[in-house]
Amino acid sequence: MSVGAKVAVAVAVAALCVAGAIGVLVHRTTAAGQLATARSGLDQELLSAAAAHADGRRSDARLDPPDLPGPVARAVRGDVRVTYLQQGGDHPVLWAATRISDRKVLAIRRSYAPDMDSLAALDRTLLATGAAVTVPVSLAGLLLGVRMGRRATAAARTAERIADGDLDARVRPHGQDEIARLAASVNTMADALGARLEAERRVTADIAHELRTPVAGMSAAVGLLPPGRASELVAGSVRKLRGLVEDVLEVARMDSHAATVETEEREVSAMTRRAVAGLDGVRLTVVADAVVATDPRRVERILANLAANALRHGAPPVEVEVDGPVIRVRDHGPGFPADLLAVLHISGPQRFRTGSRTGGTGLGLTIATGQARLLGARLTFRNRPEGGAESELRLPTDNPFTPAP
Numbered sequence: 001m002s003v004g005a006k007v008a009v010a011v012a013v014a015a016l017c018v019a020g021a022i023g024v025l026v027h028r029t030t031a032a033g034q035l036a037t038a039r040s041g042l043d044q045e046l047l048s049a050a051a052a053h054a055d056g057r058r059s060d061a062r063l064d065p066p067d068l069p070g071p072v073a074r075a076v077r078g079d080v081r082v083t084y085l086q087q088g089g090d091h092p093v094l095w096a097a098t099r100i101s102d103r104k105v106l107a108i109r110r111s112y113a114p115d116m117d118s119l120a121a122l123d124r125t126l127l128a129t130g131a132a133v134t135v136p137v138s139l140a141g142l143l144l145g146v147r148m149g150r151r152a153t154a155a156a157r158t159a160e161r162i163a164d165g166d167l168d169a170r171v172r173p174h175g176q177d178e179i180a181r182l183a184a185s186v187n188t189m190a191d192a193l194g195a196r197l198e199a200e201r202r203v204t205a206d207i208a209h210e211l212r213t214p215v216a217g218m219s220a221a222v223g224l225l226p227p228g229r230a231s232e233l234v235a236g237s238v239r240k241l242r243g244l245v246e247d248v249l250e251v252a253r254m255d256s257h258a259a260t261v262e263t264e265e266r267e268v269s270a271m272t273r274r275a276v277a278g279l280d281g282v283r284l285t286v287v288a289d290a291v292v293a294t295d296p297r298r299v300e301r302i303l304a305n306l307a308a309n310a311l312r313h314g315a316p317p318v319e320v321e322v323d324g325p326v327i328r329v330r331d332h333g334p335g336f337p338a339d340l341l342a343v344l345h346i347s348g349p350q351r352f353r354t355g356s357r358t359g360g361t362g363l364g365l366t367i368a369t370g371q372a373r374l375l376g377a378r379l380t381f382r383n384r385p386e387g388g389a390e391s392e393l394r395l396p397t398d399n400p401f402t403p404a405p
Contacts (some may be wrong), residue, residue: 007148007352011141012134019130023123030122034115038094039083046081046096046108053106061108068107072097076105092116142180151179159186167194205252210243250301250367261374266296268395269322275303280309281316287323292395299395302379305326305364306391314389325395335383 023203048062072095075082081098097107154171161169167190171183218238225231252258267288276282303320306329312319316329321328335341368391370378 002400005145005149008138008142008143009145012138015134015141016130016138021152023126023130024357026126027119027123031119033083034119038112038115039096040106041083042094042096042110043083046106050098050100050106053100059108061106063107064105065107065109066171068097068105069095072107074103080265096274106224148179151404153184153296155179155183155186158183159189161188162190162193167197200253204248208245208248210248211241215242215245246365247364251370259374263293263296264296265291265293266299269289269325271296271299272320272322272327275300276320277305279311279318280310282318282320285319285321287321289322290324290397292325292397294377294395298375299377299393302368302393303329303376304369305368306393308388309364309368310391325397327393327395329391329393330384330388332388335387335389340360340382341381363398 046061049059052062053063069084069086071080072084075084076097076099079099081096084094084095084097087097093109094112095107095109097105101105101255128300151174156372158169164288170190172185173180180235208307215238219242222231222238224233225234242339267289268291269286272284272286276284279379307318307320310331310333312331314333319328319330321330369379372393376396380391380394382390382392382393384390
């Protein structure tokens with residue numbers, strides 16, 4: 001149940017409780033006052049009847065009536081006047097009695113049904129009035145709840161946009177209540193998160209740029225080493241370090257939105273062959289080919305990273321399948337870990353994710369996801385039922401071309 005619905009129900013229940021409490025209070029007060037007035041009036045009639053009996057005049061009172069209630073008969077033995085409401089029977093009866101001699105009791109009675117009918121009419125009026133008041137109050141509560149729900153929903157959606165990477169999303173606070181404070185807190189969180197990420201981006205870019213010069217010097221110095229196993233190990237390490245620096249710079253460019261897309265019409269199979277050409281243990285299958293308008297350098301970078309990730313973390317053979325604008329990279333390893341797969345499905349690879357059993361998603365998947373986003377392509381990850389991980393790149397086909405046979 002939404003916040004708006006909860007507020008509306010709470011207001012409606014509160015209105016019903018208040019209306020019911022007021023109705024019960026008015027009913028009891030009116031019933032007590034009505035009975036007290038009836039007792040006083042009947043007692044005055046009894047006094048008048050006793051005076052008439054003493055003077056020998058006739059009255060509505062009766063001497064020793066046989067239907068005198070037992071409680072009244074017992075009470076008048078103490079030489080007191082008694083008024084008593086007799087319940088039961090067809091209708092209630094109000095009695096008044098007094099002792100006029102050692103053995104005589106003078107009593108008068110009248111029906112209390114008209115008073116009960118009047119009280120019932122009052123109850124119906126109170127019920128109608130309570131309903132008439134409860135309905136508009138409930139509607140007002142519904143409007144208030146809907147407004148609060150919309151404000152809370154807007155804050156939640158903005159927080160979701162921020163979690164998805166839109167750090168420019170903000171909530172417009174209204175008023176001074178708790179929801180307005182929540183909106184302001186979301187904005188403050190977005191500002192702090194944006195500042196932190198920007199600082200991390202700058203540090204990352206600065207480190208990569210500072211490393212570029214010494215790495216280039218190391219690459220040049222490797223060529224001067226004498227041939228041998230040691231030289232090959234040093235050259236391989238320098239190449240890996242240079243590739244890592246280039247990866248960090250690529251991430252920094254994508255984070256700063258400085259990357260540009262250069263679109264060309266290329267065959268998907270040709271781009272895939274170039275991407276996996278230098279990787280051993282990769283088997284390429286072309287089910288169907290297509291020509292798409294895209295940035296071939298970025299597509300090849302995505303596929304190379306996916307294939308390298310499959311070789312590094314999966315098990316051979318690594319299969320790359322081209323099916324029109326869709327390229328699938330499969331391995332025969334244990335598949336993506338459950339926690340990593342959940343991150344990939346919900347928010348994509350996270351460069352600063354630490355403390356997990358998988359040790360983070362790595363730069364490869366981060367770059368691949370960022371490149372796919374730039375191209376407008378869709379990159380998804382899953383574990384196959386028969387075992388192994390599968391990455392699928394679906395290139396946009398706004399202007400598809402079928403290659404000539």
